[in-house]
Amino acid sequence: MSDEINETLLNADLKVVNLGLESFALELTQQGVEVVHVDWTPPAGGDPALAELLSKLGV
Amino acid sequence: MSGVVINEVRRGFYLDSVALMRLSRVIAERAGVEEAALMMGTPTNKRIMADAGLLVVAGQAAEGGDLVIGIRADSQARANEVLQEALSELDKPAGHGGAAPQWRPRSTRAALKQVPDSNLALISVPGDFAAAEARKALRRGLHVMMFSDNVSLAAEVALKHEARALGRLVMGPDCGTAIINGVPLAFANAVPRGPIGLIGASGTGLQEVSCLIAQGGGGISHAIGVGGRDLKEEVGGITTLMALDALDADPGTKHIVLISKPPAAGVAARILERIGASAKSFTICFIGASDLALPVNARLADTLKAAAEDALGGVGLGTGFDPAARTGRPTPERDAVWGLFTGGTLCAEAQVIFRAAGQSVGSNAPVPGALPLDRAATGHRLIDLGADEFTHGRPHPMIDPSVRDDVLVEALASSRVGVILLDVVIGFGAHADPAGHLAHVLTAHRRPDDVRVIASVTGTDGDPQGRTAQAAKLEAAGVMVAPSNADAATLALACLGCFPVRDPTSRSA
Known part of the structure; x- marks a missing residue:
């Protein structure tokens, strides 16, 4: 498992999916890191319990 | 609390928390305003607004996808005037620096279609939704850094168990600092690369030690944040132990520094046992802890400065300072x-x-x-x-x-x-x-x-x-x-x- 973390994260080129604060994405972009900023809005009509359930169902 | 409280709810309107807090500050400083807040209407945020005396019936009906504006002012007229100002600020178009607005994915799944080999999700959405987003990212093969706080302990435990089974790292929740492969994430500093790996439950602890190591001429391989609760008994140090395994196997890391408040006794024992099984050397900085039975390859540092000095092989820092x-x-x-x-x-x-x-x-x-x-x-x-x-x-x-x-x-x-x-x-x-x-x-x-x-x-x-x-x-x-x-x-x-x-x-x- 530790080898997998090393291969896929620590010693791989970092490529980031950013959800939330856009400033984090901007700073990473300025450092030359490839980052995709998600235009995130609360899922499941803003119901956290339903969002949790949907994530467990893989939706 | 005196004054008149009004709420306005904007259905299905999202802005990130920093943008909302900045606008809250501007509105709260207007003459005649006692307090003001603009927040997404999640259960946690509504509790915060209620505690601050900023939630009335209109706001209580808001849901997690709605924006709530709460204003307490010295008169109804003043509250209404300031509300109009807040609404006009919200209606201003977002700046794109003169460039055409760029298409953006609306989900992690869509983001991965754009860059399929992405390897880390950096999550700073409201805490009530953060665990769900982290789970979706993990199941799509991403490692996760959760800056979000207000995530329940039960959700953290469940996520970290799932992540471990998937061979993925969950840094956080409430993880403010990491440096991965030379890239500072969230609140971190520009430090040189080098052979010292850091693992920390504390963001500013990681920042101070990494910067002092840089000041002393050393460098950082990786700094892995684990979140402030990882070393509690309930979580069991899952991310800390995974980070230890990873840095132990990382050829670029020669020495490892562990930074945290004193862990739960059972967790400390498991971590020290794992350290004892490593061929690498360690510095342990459990701020405020004493009487730890350390393995022979580990030394205790009472302070962050002492941890940096030890990691540098005993270099004295700030020696010209008297x-x-x-x-x-x-x-x-x-x-x-x-x-x-x-x-x-x-x-x-x-x-x-x-x-x-x-x-x-x-x-x-x-x-x-x-x-x-x-x-x-x-x-x-x-x-x-x-x-x-x-x-x-x-x-x-x-x-x-x-x-x-x-x-x-x-x-x-x-x-x-x-x-x-x-x-x-x-x-x-x-x-x-x-x-x-x-x-x-x-x-x-x-x-x-x-x-x-x-x-x-x-x-x-x-x-x-x-x-x-x-x-x-x-x-x-x-x-x-x-x-x-x-x-x-x-x-x-x-x-x-x-x-x-x-x-x-x-x-x-």
Whole structure:
């Protein structure tokens, strides 16, 4: 498992999916890191319990 | 609470928390406004607004995808005027720097269609939704850094078990700092690459140690944040143990530093057992802990500075800095130090140094041996301004240094305070000019001649704000700048004629 973390994260080129604060994405972009900023809005009509359930169902 | 409270709900309107907090501050400072907040209507946020007396019937109906505006003003007319101002601010189009708005994915799944080999999700959405987003990212093969807080302990435990089964790392929740493969994430500093790996449950602890290692000529392989609760019994140190395995197997890491508050006993035992099985050397900095039975390949450091020195192989940091030569004693009745910290672990480190000097100290985040504030009415007060009671509904003081202003002005006006001790934390994610802000507040208020103001700057010259430039601004405002937070605490004590019984800023072998 530790080898997998090393291969896929620590010693791989970092490529980031950013959800939330856009400033984090901007700073990473300025450092030359490839980052995709998600235009995130609360899922499941803003119901956290339903969002949790949907994530467990893989939706 | 007096005044008129009004709420306005915007259905299905989302802005990130920092943007909302900034607008909240602007609105709250308008004449006639007692308090104001703009927040997404999640259950957690509605509780915060209710506690602040900013939620009435209209706002209670809001859901997690709705924006709630709460204003308490001295009249209905004033509240309505300010509400209109807030609404017009919200209606302003987002700036795109003159460029055409770019298409953006609306989900992690869509983001992965754009860049299929992405490997990390950086999550800072409201805490009520963060675990769901983390789970979706993990199941799509991403490692996760969760900056979000207000995630339940049960959700953290479930996520970390799932992540471990998937061979993925969950840094957080409430993880503010990481450096992965040379890239600073969220609140972190520009430090050189090198053979020292860091694992930390504390963001500012990671920042201070990584910057001091850089100051001493060393470099960082990776700094892995684990979140403030990872070493609790319920979580069992899952991410810490996975990070230990990873750095142990990483050929670029020769020495590993572990930084945390004292862990649960059972978790500490598992971690120390894992360390004992490694061929690498370790520095353990469990701030405030004592009597640990360490394996032979590990050494204990009482302070962040001592941890950096140990990791550098015993290099002394700040050796040209002599607290005894820089003291100037306040008048005898000014016998108290007030430490006003933006970094929680910097506050803890200062407490450890005060305790080592035999000083009684009160704190809102006391280390073992320090007193809670309500039991320490007088004497030294070392305050963590990043604690929940200061940041509910407000940005962290590392983002918005004005969180410190009121208590700083109170310290300047106190007839008992002889020394004011401050931290300035810079780097990515932090305020653009925290030292400039501090200098402005200090020069705008009368300071008695015999009151000393002491600070340190956690950062490097590679950071956007520049450590040297920040220190110069402080010095120009009459602040004594120490080379580290530990040295600043030692200087504060020296100003009152106190010196450590033993030197906690040096290595303990």
